Amino acid sequence: MRAATAYLLAGWAAACASSGAHAAPAAAPAAAATPAPRGATGTAAESLSVNRPQYPSTYQRHPYPPVVITNATIMTAAGQEIPHASILFREGQIVAVGATVQAPSDAIKVDGTGKWVTPGIIDVHSHLGVYAAPATDAESDGNELTGPVTAEVWAEHSFWPQDPQIPLAIAGGVTTIQALPGSGNLIGGRSAVLKLIPTRTVQAMKFPGAHYGLKMACGENPKRVYGRRNQFPSTRMGNVAGYRGAFIQAEEYRRKWDAWNRDHKGDPPDRNLRLETLAEVLRGNIYVQNHCYRADEMAQMLDLAREFGFKIRAFHHAVESYKIGDLLAQAGTASAVWADWYGFKEEAMDGIQQNAALLQQAGARITLHSDDPGGIQRLNQETAKAMYAGQRAGIPVTRDQALRWITANPAWVLGLDSVVGTLEPGKMADVVLWSGDPFSVYSKAVQVYNDGWLVYDRNDPAHQPRSDFELGQEPPPGSDR
Amino acid sequence: MIAVLLAQTIAITGGTVYPVSGPKVDHATVLMRDGRIAAVGANVPVPHDALRIDATGKWVTPGLIDGAGQMGLTEIGAVPGTNDAAVRNDTVAASFNVAEGINPASTLIPITRIEGVTTTLAAPETGLIRGQAVLIDLDGATLEAMLVKSPVAVVAELSERTKDAGGGSRAGAAERLRRVFDDALEYGRRKTDWARAQIHPLAASGADLAALGPVLRGELPLIVIANRRSDIETALRIGREYHLKLILAGAAEGWLSASAIARANVPVLVRPLDNVPSYDALGVRYENAALLARAGVKVALLETDTHNSRNLRQQAGNAVANGMTWDQALRAVTLSPAEIFGVADRYGSIALGKVADVVVWSGDPFEFATAVEHVYIRGREIPLKSRQTELLERYRKLPPY
Numbered sequence: 001m002r003a004a005t006a007y008l009l010a011g012w013a014a015a016c017a018s019s020g021a022h023a024a025p026a027a028a029p030a031a032a033a034t035p036a037p038r039g040a041t042g043t044a045a046e047s048l049s050v051n052r053p054q055y056p057s058t059y060q061r062h063p064y065p066p067v068v069i070t071n072a073t074i075m076t077a078a079g080q081e082i083p084h085a086s087i088l089f090r091e092g093q094i095v096a097v098g099a100t101v102q103a104p105s106d107a108i109k110v111d112g113t114g115k116w117v118t119p120g121i122i123d124v125h126s127h128l129g130v131y132a133a134p135a136t137d138a139e140s141d142g143n144e145l146t147g148p149v150t151a152e153v154w155a156e157h158s159f160w161p162q163d164p165q166i167p168l169a170i171a172g173g174v175t176t177i178q179a180l181p182g183s184g185n186l187i188g189g190r191s192a193v194l195k196l197i198p199t200r201t202v203q204a205m206k207f208p209g210a211h212y213g214l215k216m217a218c219g220e221n222p223k224r225v226y227g228r229r230n231q232f233p234s235t236r237m238g239n240v241a242g243y244r245g246a247f248i249q250a251e252e253y254r255r256k257w258d259a260w261n262r263d264h265k266g267d268p269p270d271r272n273l274r275l276e277t278l279a280e281v282l283r284g285n286i287y288v289q290n291h292c293y294r295a296d297e298m299a300q301m302l303d304l305a306r307e308f309g310f311k312i313r314a315f316h317h318a319v320e321s322y323k324i325g326d327l328l329a330q331a332g333t334a335s336a337v338w339a340d341w342y343g344f345k346e347e348a349m350d351g352i353q354q355n356a357a358l359l360q361q362a363g364a365r366i367t368l369h370s371d372d373p374g375g376i377q378r379l380n381q382e383t384a385k386a387m388y389a390g391q392r393a394g395i396p397v398t399r400d401q402a403l404r405w406i407t408a409n410p411a412w413v414l415g416l417d418s419v420v421g422t423l424e425p426g427k428m429a430d431v432v433l434w435s436g437d438p439f440s441v442y443s444k445a446v447q448v449y450n451d452g453w454l455v456y457d458r459n460d461p462a463h464q465p466r467s468d469f470e471l472g473q474e475p476p477p478g479s480d481r
Numbered sequence: 482m483i484a485v486l487l488a489q490t491i492a493i494t495g496g497t498v499y500p501v502s503g504p505k506v507d508h509a510t511v512l513m514r515d516g517r518i519a520a521v522g523a524n525v526p527v528p529h530d531a532l533r534i535d536a537t538g539k540w541v542t543p544g545l546i547d548g549a550g551q552m553g554l555t556e557i558g559a560v561p562g563t564n565d566a567a568v569r570n571d572t573v574a575a576s577f578n579v580a581e582g583i584n585p586a587s588t589l590i591p592i593t594r595i596e597g598v599t600t601t602l603a604a605p606e607t608g609l610i611r612g613q614a615v616l617i618d619l620d621g622a623t624l625e626a627m628l629v630k631s632p633v634a635v636v637a638e639l640s641e642r643t644k645d646a647g648g649g650s651r652a653g654a655a656e657r658l659r660r661v662f663d664d665a666l667e668y669g670r671r672k673t674d675w676a677r678a679q680i681h682p683l684a685a686s687g688a689d690l691a692a693l694g695p696v697l698r699g700e701l702p703l704i705v706i707a708n709r710r711s712d713i714e715t716a717l718r719i720g721r722e723y724h725l726k727l728i729l730a731g732a733a734e735g736w737l738s739a740s741a742i743a744r745a746n747v748p749v750l751v752r753p754l755d756n757v758p759s760y761d762a763l764g765v766r767y768e769n770a771a772l773l774a775r776a777g778v779k780v781a782l783l784e785t786d787t788h789n790s791r792n793l794r795q796q797a798g799n800a801v802a803n804g805m806t807w808d809q810a811l812r813a814v815t816l817s818p819a820e821i822f823g824v825a826d827r828y829g830s831i832a833l834g835k836v837a838d839v840v841v842w843s844g845d846p847f848e849f850a851t852a853v854e855h856v857y858i859r860g861r862e863i864p865l866k867s868r869q870t871e872l873l874e875r876y877r878k879l880p881p882y
Contacts, residue, residue, distance in 0.1 A: 133759065134760045134763075135759060136760070164757075164758055168757065326879055340789070340791075340792070341788070341789075342869070343557055343558065343588075343589065343788045344557070344558040344788060345557060345559035345560070346559065352869045358877070374754060374757060378754075381795065384849035385795070392852050393873060395877075439849060440848060440849070441795060441799060441801075441802060441848055442798065442802045443802075444802060473763050474764075475734070475763070475764035477758035477763050477765065
């Protein structure tokens with residue numbers, strides 16, 4: 001919701017709530033989720049669209065000198081919070097973290113006295129670019145509500161890189177997002193995993209090697225959208241039948257294509273975009289990102305995944321995950337949650353502030369997500385709320401664990417945990433310098449480095465990106481950033 | 482009887498007290514008796530039979546006041562049967578007072594008050610003139626037990642959302658508002674003619690025109706929701722024309738008109754954490770509250786989303802992070818809203834005779850690390866329990882099946 005214009009209006013209409021492996025940082029762009037394995041030989045295979053590049057990433061690291069930040073408190077998200085420490089990164093890679101680091105003479109030196117350093121924040125649930133600001137019908141591109149199963153649509157084909165919400169999120173320390181289709185459909189389409197940098201094209205933001213996600217949605221939204229039209233599905237049992245029907249088709253499609261890719265006998269099977277994406281889920285190349293609020297429904301979805309032999313990477317929103325922490329830990333499925341949202345819809349009734357902490361206690365994986373253009377700008381604050389709510393209730397949560405909720409854990413949800421999410425040598429240099437403890441309400445991101453490039457500096461207008469949309473607007477939007 | 486009265490005497494001792502109406506007092510005592518503040522200061526004798534609450538090392542403030550939202554008027558946002566804040570099909574609903582729509586049993590009330598918010602507005606939604614807002618304390622089994630003031634103000638809106646009430650143009654909406662005000666004045670002068678149907682048709686029902694009487698006499702404030710600078714200026718213009726006691730709400734681009742707002746002596750209700758541009762407010766920015774305060778405008782800070790009303794302290798902390806002083810921000814969630822809503826004689830400060838809405842915090846109320854330790858509403862200690870704490874206790878240890 002746009003709170004500025006929605007004064008005194010109940011805010012249930014929040015974004016999605018109402019609608020609906022990167023090998024090494026320097027690796028060449030490669031679509032991990034190629035629709036079907038390339039034909040091993042033969043010109044016949046090469047003449048097929050399926051074997052040509054599928055909207056590949058054109059991301060390139062922006063050249064920037066080496067940087068050393070000294071005398072800061074460094075939170076690595078890998079077990080350590082080191083006072084009076086330094087961090088060196090060059091050519092997009094973290095080189096060293098510790099009490100003393102050897103900085104090359106050409107390094108830019110940043111005095112971190114009194115400041116904190118963390119990995120860049122990763123938001124696995126964003127609608128930036130697909131529900132761009134200003135929120136008009138013309139820019140409402142997140143929900144393909146023309147049928148309950150639209151696995152064939154890709155969020156990147158809606159994504160507008162000039163969304164003025166992007167620079168705002170960058171200023172909040174966010175370096176990577178998963179832009180998702182909305183939740184109005186049972187199966188809403190592919191996500192886009194993006195480096196949050198100013199660019200002209202979405203291709204230039206696509207995180208090399210990231211796994212595509214498949215947006216699926218449980219519960220109220222799909223059955224409401226289609227039930228109101230007197231169409232299928234109009235019930236939760238209809239929802240489940242809808243997923244099953246789609247994956248049964250995908251099984252057959254996968255079998256045909258796998259067989260043809262093996263022996264190239266006869267004509268290739270017909271290409272079907274919808275089933276191509278679902279088959280990639282069955283092959284384990286596309287990760288299921290499942291909007292689901294209620295514990296009992298999540299348990300049903302885990303059964304669905306077992307029926308078809310895939311994994312659900314993360315339940316999103318998941319306000320009742322705390323009721324089934326054991327099941328989620330056992331299934332290896334993460335929960336992407338808010339700190340404290342509840343009550344805006346019936347299936348969100350049981351949201352509590354200790355959801356994340358209780359999941360931590362149960363040994364399940366947690367990430368905090370925003371699903372909101374405001375919330376994405378302060379995921380550090382939301383994390384602080386959830387951490388302290390847990391600690392106050394006597395649930396042990398460490399600062400490092402809490403920081404992992406918005407760094408290392410979301411990196412895992414996107415299959416990027418070997419690449420980003422911690423401040424360890426060899427990791428991609430997605431680094432945020434904070435004015436103070438990131439878990440204080442008074443702290444703000446001072447500098448944000450994405451792959452070693454200074455994309456934002458609170459004290460230098462030359463490093464404060466502005467979208468095209470903002471130019472010439474009087475007054476300039478978000479001028480405080 | 483005497484025993485009962487004595488049991489109502491509570492002494493919060495040893496804490497750092499922020500009375501808001503005056504400078505902070507270290508190692509102070511707050512004495513509450515019969516729902517009122519009986520004494521406050523460093524050298525207050527504690528009656529031997531008072532219940533002593535040791536607040537050493539703690540911070541003591543007035544209960545926070547959220548000047549926005551639909552507390553008691555909404556339970557589940559997307560379930561219409563639980564929402565009572567709007568009258569449909571009526572763009573001029575000045576006589577609609579939300580009070581009897583309030584559900585004192587709403588689960589949002591305990592959820593909110595245990596985070597230190599003790600008093601909120603309950604405001605009508607939708608329409609050019611939405612209706613009448615009331616102020617409630619977040620404790621009590623009946624409406625009468627909760628009401629602080631009713632009505633507090635009539636609420637109107639001049640924005641892209643209400644221009645349809647003027648035929649699709651902002652100018653049309655402003656003119657329609659003027660026609661309604663003119664007719665309300667006419668109605669006030671010629672009530673007898675109106676009753677005998679000896680008057681031209683008026684722009685609203687008799688009840689709605691009558692309800693605007695106190696507004697047009699300057700007795701009852703008119704809250705105007707406006708975000709674009711031009712809409713804010715329109716609101717100020719209409720306020721001048723009709724000599725209204727104006728309150729601006731939303732005011733996302735208020736910082737652009739800060740000196741005009743200050744000159745007009747119009748207070749502003751602001752949600753600090755708004756910076757996502759819309760065509761209704763391209764100039765929205767986090768520093769709005771600070772810039773208004775710096776220009777001399779009286780500012781109250783809000784959390785407009787009813788379910789998130791408990792995050793008012795996060796809003797206030799962010800206002801500080803974006804340029805307000807800490808003292809300004811505390812005032813903007815206590816005494817300033819009390820003044821704006823005309824209840825500062827009873828609310829918003831810890832001072833002799835004031836209603837004992839008091840919160841004891843483990844530290845800075847705006848910090849996430851800070852816990853609420855005690856909440857008093859009208860001198861009654863509120864148990865720190867809610868539907869959510871019960872859910873926590875049920876699932877703290879997972880059941881076997």
